[in-house]
Amino acid sequence: MAKDLLVTLEDQPGEGARLGEALGTAGVNIEGLCAFMEGGTGSVHVLVDDPAGARAALEGAGITVDAETDVIVSPALPDPDLDTPGVFGGMARALADAGINISLVYVVSRNRVVLATSDNQRATQLLQTMM
Known part of the structure; x- marks a missing residue:
């Protein structure tokens, strides 16, 4: 079942790459992505079919998952x-x-x-x- 994961990234070059590379290396496909930047940080919604794998990959890359939502x-x-x-x-x-x-x-x-x-x-x- 797909889940929406919410993460917060810094508004600087390389943060999107860090997220994408962490998920790609773990074999987790990004089904959808929505991001917006404000005040030096970005709220990023990532749609994944493997929320446990995505969470592990992101946290392994130092990216905290702030919320997981059924969608x-x-x-x-x-x-x-x-x-x-x-x-x-x-x-x-x-x-x-x-x-x-x-x-x-x-x-x-x-x-x-x-x-x-x-x-x-x-x-x-x-x-x-x-x-």
């Missing part, structure tokens, strides 16, 4: 009609109308959406009816 990963969206303006708005509206809060969202490889919500089980069931 929903949509299937790849090969249908061009799903890669159009308004699709995310429709998904977000359906979740909101069901009283489900989105706490994390980003798009990853193969045009998949990663979501963490206040109720991943109900959100998964609801979103499956939309796909």
